Amino acid sequence: MPERIFVAVAWPYTNGPRHLGHVAGFGVPSDVFARYHRLKGNDVLMVSGTDEHGTPNLIQADAEGLTPKEAVDKYNRIISEDLRALGLSYDCFTRTTTRNHTTVVQDVFKTLFDKGYLIKKTALGAFQESTGRTLPDRYIEGTCPICGFPSARGDQCDNCGNQLDPEQLINPRSRIDGTRPIFKESEHFYLDLPAFAEPLTRWISRQSHWRPNVRNFSLNYIANLKPRAITRDIDWGVPIPLPGWEDRPDKRMYVWFDAVIGYFSAAVEWAKMIDRPEAWRDFWQDPACRHFYFMGKDNIVFHTTIWPAILLGYGNGGKIAGGRGEPLQLPYNVVSSEFLTMEGRKFSTSRGVAVYVNDFLSRYDADALRFYLMLAGPETQDTDFTWADFVRRNNDELVATWGNLAHRTLVNAFRRFGEVPRPGPLTAEDTILVETVDHGFTSVGEHLEAARFRAALQEALHLAALVNQYLTTNEPWKLIATDRERAGTVLYVALRCVDDLKLMFTPFVPFSSQKLHEYLGHDGVIAAAPERRTVREEDASTHEVLTGDYRRLAGTWAPPKLEPGQKLREPQPLFKKLDPSIVLEELRRMEEHGGK
C-alpha cells in the first residue's frame, strides 16, 4: 500500500549564491530520499524555498545597491536555477515573499496569539540610527571591556572568548556602516515555549527511532526552554496581523519564525498550484503521513523542539486548517547532516573559500557531484571536499565501476545482437547473480529507508562489482565465436542486472540513469527533471517555483522486466572521466578568488 511521505528541506538563505556545502547537507540527500520513495510508489510531497527576510538579506541588498526585493529576486533566481540544474525534484520550491506565505504565516501567528501562546515583552535592543532597524549582536563591534581587544563583537570577544552583551562594549559601532548604535527599549511578541515543555518532552520521549544524540540533545534543550522573540524592529518581513501592529512599518515577524512556517505554507501553495486547494491536508492532517526534515546539524533543535511547539500550538486551528481534520503533523524524523569543509578549511564566502554550485555545474556534471556528495559527503561527520578526491572518486568509482559496467555490457550486446538477446537455459551461477542483484532492492532500499545514503550507494556499487566480475569470468566477447547462445545468455543476464542497478542508482544519479534507461531500449521517464514554472497569485502578483511531474514513472523499486528482443539504442559512455590536471586548475582558480 502506498505510503504518504512529506519531505521538508531546509530553506536556503538569499544573501548570496549557494556553495557546495549547502547542497551537500540537505539538498542532494533529500532528493535521493524523495526519488527513492517515488520509485517505491509512495505518495511524496517535497517542499522548500528561499528564505528571503531578515537582516542579512538587507545588508546584502545594501552592499549591492539594490532594494531588498531586487536582491532577493536575484538570488532566488540563481539558487532555484542551481537546484534545478542539480536535478533536485521539489514538488514546490517557492519563496517566503509570496502572498500565500504571508497569509499562512499570519494565520499561524494570529492563531497562536488567540490561543494565548504569545507573550508581549519589552527588551533592550540595539538599533542602527540611520535606518531604525534592529542591529543583531553580531553586527555590532567595539572594544572589549575585559581584554581591550578593539574588534570584539557584540555577542562575544574573539580575542579573550568571553561572552558579552553589546551594551558593554566600549565605543560600540555598527559593522554595517560604522555608526554608533542606539540602545532602547522595544516591545515584542515572544513565543511561550515553556508552555510546550511538557507535551514536547512526552512526544520526544516516544521517538525511539531518532538517533540517540538527536533525542537526548533535544530533551536536554527542552529542560531549559525560554520564551523566544518572534517579532523584530525591522521593515523587511511579514507584517504582524494585530490591531495597532499591522500598519507599523518598523515591526515585522522575526525571520526564523516566518521561514520555518514555510514547510506548511509551501504545501498549501502546492495544493493551489495543482488546482486541488485542499490537497495539502493529505500530507499535513493524515496521521499516517510521515514527515522527514533534512537540514544541517546546526538546525536540529529548531526542528525537534521549536517548530513542533509552533505546530502543537496551531493544532488544527486558524483560517487555513479551519478547525477541520487532525492537528498538523509533527516531524517523524529529522535527518541532519554534518558540515563540509573545502580543502581543509571552512567554507567562507568572504575569504573566497567556496565553490558555488552554478560555477561547479558549468564545468562538471550534476551526477558527478551528486555521486561524490552521497559517497563522501558529510553524512555522519564533517568531511573535507578536495578536488583530488573528487577526481579520484569520479574516475575510479563512478566511471570505472558503474559507468564501465553499464557501458561494456551495452556495447557488447549492441554490437553483437542489437537487441536484448534471447537467453538459453540459465546456469546456477547466472541465477545466483540475478537473485543477488535483485535482492539489492531490499538491501539498498533498507539503507535508503533509514537515510543511510553512503551505505546504500556502497551496496549498489558492490553489486555492480559482482556483475563486472561475472562478465570477466564468462567472457561473452570470446563465447560469441564458439557458442552464440551462451554468449547471448551471459549478456542477457548482465543486461538484466544492469537494468536492476539502473533503478538502484536512479535516486543518486538521475540524469545518467535516465539515459541508460533509454539505451536499454525502454521508453518513458524514470528520473523526472524539475522545471521552473510561473505562479500567479490571487493578488495578481507572480513568482517562479521549481516543480515537476514526478508521479508517472516508467519504473518501480523492483526488478524490472527486460524483454528479449527489445531493441537497444546505440550507447554512449554515461559519465565523463576527469583529467587529473583539473585539480591544480581548480586550486588556482580558488586562490585567484582570494582563498589562501
Next chain:
RNA sequence: UGCGGGGUGGAGCAGCGGUAGCUCGUUGGGCUCAUAACCCAAAGGUCAAAGGUUCGAAUCCUUUCCCCGCAACCA
C-alpha cells in the same frame, strides 16, 4: 566556561573487553570486450596523548589536547 558529538593505515568507515578489519586508493604481476573491469600478491596503523581498572583495552574509568555544533536575538 557549560551541554552534546567526534578524533582508528593516504581517504571514507567498521569494531566497542580477547593483541585491528572493510571499501577505495598505492606498489608489483596476470588478463583485456570496455571510459579497463577482473584475478593474484604486497606495502601501509604504537586505534589523538597520558595515567588507571583487568590475566588481557580502540573497546571500561580518569585527566589532557584537537575538531565541530548548541548554549549566544544566527537563520
